[in-house]
Amino acid sequence: MKxxxxxxxxxxxxxxxxxxxxxTQVLSTAMRYGIFSRLDKPKSASILAEEISTEPTITEKxxxxxxxxxxxxxxxxxxxxxxxxxxxxxxxSVFYQGDVIDFIVDSYPLWSELDHALKNGQLDNSGKGKRExxxxxxxxxxxxxxxxxxxxxxxxxxxxxxxxxxxxxxLLDLGGGHGLYSIAFAQRNLSLQAVVFDLPxxxxxxxxxxxxxEMETRVSVMAGDYLKxxxxxxxxxxxxxxSLFYQPRExxxxxxxx
Numbered sequence: 001m002k003x004x005x006x007x008x009x010x011x012x013x014x015x016x017x018x019x020x021x022x023x024t025q026v027l028s029t030a031m032r033y034g035i036f037s038r039l040d041k042p043k044s045a046s047i048l049a050e051e052i053s054t055e056p057t058i059t060e061k062x063x064x065x066x067x068x069x070x071x072x073x074x075x076x077x078x079x080x081x082x083x084x085x086x087x088x089x090x091x092x093s094v095f096y097q098g099d100v101i102d103f104i105v106d107s108y109p110l111w112s113e114l115d116h117a118l119k120n121g122q123l124d125n126s127g128k129g130k131r132e133x134x135x136x137x138x139x140x141x142x143x144x145x146x147x148x149x150x151x152x153x154x155x156x157x158x159x160x161x162x163x164x165x166x167x168x169x170x171l172l173d174l175g176g177g178h179g180l181y182s183i184a185f186a187q188r189n190l191s192l193q194a195v196v197f198d199l200p201x202x203x204x205x206x207x208x209x210x211x212x213x214e215m216e217t218r219v220s221v222m223a224g225d226y227l228k229x230x231x232x233x234x235x236x237x238x239x240x241x242x243s244l245f246y247q248p249r250e251x252x253x254x255x256x257x258x
Contacts, residue, residue: 021108026065028105031098035063036071036089042078088149095149099141140205143242144178156184159239168192168236174226175243179206179219185239186218194219195235197226198243 030036033052045060052059063079066072071085081090088097159165165185171194173182182194196206200223210219222232226243 023065023069024101024105026062026069027071028101030062030066030071031089031101035066036081036085037091039072039079039081039085040090042076042080044078048079095145097145097149099138100145103138103142136201137205140177140202144180144205144209147178147180147241152180152184155181155241156188159185160188164237165189170235171195171237171239172197172231172235174231174238174240176206176239177202177241177243179209179221181239181241182219183209183213183215186215187213192218195222195232196220197222197224197231199223199225 033054035048035052038048038051045063046056048054048063049056049059063072066085067074067079070082071089072079073082074080087093087095090096091098166189168189169191171182171185171192173179173185173194173196176182176196176198179196182196186192186194196203196210196219198206198221203221203223206221210216210221224230
């Protein structure tokens with residue numbers, strides 16, 4: 001006779017993987033309705049539903065899921081942000097991750113093509129715009145938010161430890177995007193002038209961050225395409241983060257020789 005097992009293997013890690021899509025949708029929906037920005041103080045589900053024009057019962061169920069994820073907690077008859085949500089999901093936080101969440105969720109349809117890619121190789125991306133079109137505001141903002149939560153600080157710590165960095169007066173941030181690396185380098189080396197080199201639409205975002213951090217006299221921008229345009233001269237250091245990673249090897253030969 002076949003018996004029911006007395007013990008069982010732990011399934012929770014697998015369960016978390018299976019539920020990943022569902023929980024990301026919960027988080028994305030909460031972000032889209034600005035729920036975290038409204039829960040700096042305890043608020044009932046009915047009041048919140050009225051503020052964001054949603055159905056009260058479903059709103060409460062959504063809030064309960066957020067409680068289970070430790071993103072909000074119950075207090076004084078209502079719901080309020082935890083420190084985790086305050087850090088990453090309230091817009092005025094320096095560590096805000098809203099654009100990262102949007103970018104990931106919007107990429108889900110592409111992941112549905114994984115089966116096709118596995119059988120046929122790389123997906124056909126023809127007809128999806130020029131290279132310049134892929135560097136839109138959301139992409140750059142998501143990149144900035146991803147970097148600020150640790151990668152930027154770790155990178156700056158490593159570069160700042162190099163002997164060349166301490167004596168550097170002028171730095172080129174090649175494909176610098178949001179410009180946060182240049183800002184951090186200039187804050188670390190008070191004698192350093194940094195130049196963010198990137199495509200013109202990207203530099204509109206760079207200028208915004210430079211202004212936010214009050215670094216206009218230390219960090220400047222230069223518009224161009226590093227695959228074909230002049231990069232300037234007189235640099236003691238040239239830094240690049242992820243930009244070169246996305247370019248084919250043959251396309252990088254000319255700019256690297258510069």
